[in-house]
Amino acid sequence: MGCDRNCGLIAGAVIGAVLAVFGGILMPVGDMLIEKTIKKEVVLEEGTIAFKNWVKTGTEVYRQFWIYEVQNPQEVMVNSSNIKVKQRGPYTYRVRYLAKENITQDPEDHTVSFVQPKGAIFEPSLSVGTENDTFTVLNLAVAASAHLYPNAFVQAVLNSLIKKSKSSMFQTRTLKELLWGYKDPFLTLVPYPVPTTVGVFYPYNNTVDGVYKVFNGKDNISKVAIIDTYKGKRSIYAVFESDINLKGIPVYRFVLPSKAFASPVQNPDNHCFCTEKVISKNCTSYGVLDISKCKDGKPVYISLPHFLHASPDVSEPIEGLNPNEEEHRTYLDIEPITGFTLRFAKRLQVNMLVKPARKIEALKSLKRNYLVPILWLNETGTIGDEKAEMFRKQVTGKINLLGLVEMILLSVGVVMFVAFMISYCACRSKTVK
Known part of the structure; x- marks a missing residue:
């Protein structure tokens, strides 16, 4: 029974650690992926969204x-x-x-x-x-x-x-x-x-x-x-x-x-x-x-x-x-x-x-x-308002969403890791007594 409980607490702490690490890794990796995706569309060369809007501005x-x-x-x-x-x-x-x-x-x-x-x-x-x-x-x-x-x-x-x-x-x-x-x-x-x-x-x-x-x-x-x-x-x-x-x-x-x-x-x-x-x-x-x-x-x-x-x-x-x-x-x-x-x-x-x-x-x-x-x-x-809304969805919206996911993963992971580790240590001390 004690082993099952301790194993569960350790598993929870490991999952929390994994989530925290994943959230931390997602920050530079996710930013890099989004920047790469955006970069493809904002350079001024034939075929990109930016080039089309730049040749003849809609503003x-x-x-x-x-x-x-x-x-x-x-x-x-x-x-x-x-x-x-x-x-x-x-x-x-x-x-x-x-x-x-x-x-x-x-x-x-x-x-x-x-x-x-x-x-x-x-x-x-x-x-x-x-x-x-x-x-x-x-x-x-x-x-x-x-x-x-x-x-x-x-x-x-x-x-x-x-x-x-x-x-x-x-x-x-x-x-x-x-x-x-x-x-x-x-x-x-x-x-x-x-x-x-x-x-x-x-x-x-x-x-x-x-x-x-x-x-x-x-x-x-x-x-x-x-x-x-x-x-x-x-x-x-x-x-x-x-x-x-x-x-x-x-x-x-x-x-x-x-x-x-x-x-x-x-x-x-x-x-x-x-x-x-x-x-x-x-x-x-x-x-x-x-x-x-x-x-x-x-x-x-x-x-x-x-x-x-x-x-x-x-x-x-x-x-x-x-x-x-x-x-x-x-x-x-x-x-x-x-x-x-x-x-x-x-x-x-x-x-x-x-x-x-x-x-x-x-x-x-x-x-x-x-x-x-x-x-x-x-x-x-x-x-214009229409283009601003499109810009928010295509660029700032994606970045904000990624940032939110990163923070949630990092926060939840850290909280889980700390909580499960504290519980595990408390259980261990009771068992020792």
């Missing part, structure tokens, strides 16, 4: 625009006053709805290259007005002319054409014209061949963005879809900020650091963006990046909205700006197991440098340089 991506309307154009032109601006928006377009093209795998560095066809569809229900709303903004052609043609004689010729076309430092344009292009009256009078259509994003529709090169995830799942290069050059990076929950899915939030827009003195990686000593003050100003090389020499600069994280000298001549970390920063919410970006907000501001020009009447009264904000944009995309 709706919107680009919102806020236009900076100039409130005191005459004061600026005559007295070189601070520029008073007031933002108007949002005006919203749906973008990135076309499938990626020219997709090419590079097995050597585990990347995939592609171009993204451009298209924009206006969304009236998500906008404060129509594409025909008008704004008083900087005259892009006049502002760029002094920068592109510093020669006094050429400027004198251009001045006569600017006056003849009744152009000035500022102009009134519709939203559609400002964004996507308009025939500039001054440029149409230039006697030699020059592009006569001007717009912040002209040309856009029926063109492509890229070439992008992103990691396909075959060698490292955490790098899947992360941009390696854009047009063969260095891309802006993000850094980890916090863990958050997105529709029941744990994600890591990465943000664009202020260092990305730092001066070359603070961040040597930005040395190639310091090309204009007047605006950058011998490369000590920060918060803006010179992209004129990408814009055929036009003095275009990008920054965060409202000159967030910019040095005071950059925003000092502009009144009406209210930089706000929460509203104006860029971030990515990435699911850590698959590396998928489930939500993002890309926020950038487009600015143009305006300099005094002795021979151009529209600019000759200026006594200083201005970095004039034209507009800022917020491009956003969030995983």
Whole structure:
């Protein structure tokens, strides 16, 4: 009888130990098996679920625009006053709805290259007005002319054409014209061949963005879809900020650091963006990046909205700006197991440098340089409810279930082992007595 009882207790303890060991083994082995299963479907190669959704995203991506309307154009032109601006928006377009093209795998560095066809569809229900709303903004052609043609004689010729076309430092344009292009009256009078259509994003529709090169995830799942290069050059990076929950899915939030827009003195990686000593003050100003090389020499600069994280000298001549970390920063919410970006907000501001020009009447009264904000944009995309539910079932649900099974096995096993061993020891001590 005693033997049967002791044998039963030992058997129970052994079973408990086995369960605990099995639960412990299941943790790394199960995680490895699930990761292997997931990895097969999330790498960017023909035939995977990820590739299908990546080529043509099912997530709706919107680009919102806020236009900076100039409130005191005459004061600026005559007295070189601070520029008073007031933002108007949002005006919203749906973008990135076309499938990626020219997709090419590079097995050597585990990347995939592609171009993204451009298209924009206006969304009236998500906008404060129509594409025909008008704004008083900087005259892009006049502002760029002094920068592109510093020669006094050429400027004198251009001045006569600017006056003849009744152009000035500022102009009134519709939203559609400002964004996507308009025939500039001054440029149409230039006697030699020059592009006569001007717009912040002209040309856009029926063109492509890229070439992008992103990691396909075959060698490292955490790098899947992360941009390696854009047009063969260095891309802006993000850094980890916090863990958050997105529709029941744990994600890591990465943000664009202020260092990305730092001066070359603070961040040597930005040395190639310091090309204009007047605006950058011998490369000590920060918060803006010179992209004129990408814009055929036009003095275009990008920054965060409202000159967030910019040095005071950059925003000092502009009144009406209210930089706000929460509203104006860029971030990515990435699911850590698959590396998928489930939500993002890309926020950038487009600015143009305006300099005094002795021979151009529209600019000759200026006594200083201005970095004039034209507009800022917020491009956003969030995983839809249906896809989030599918993601929870296919990825996080399986992992959570496995984790629950592991913990139950481990807990029950340990409890059984300890309980049966205590009972066995107690019985043994009674038998000895």
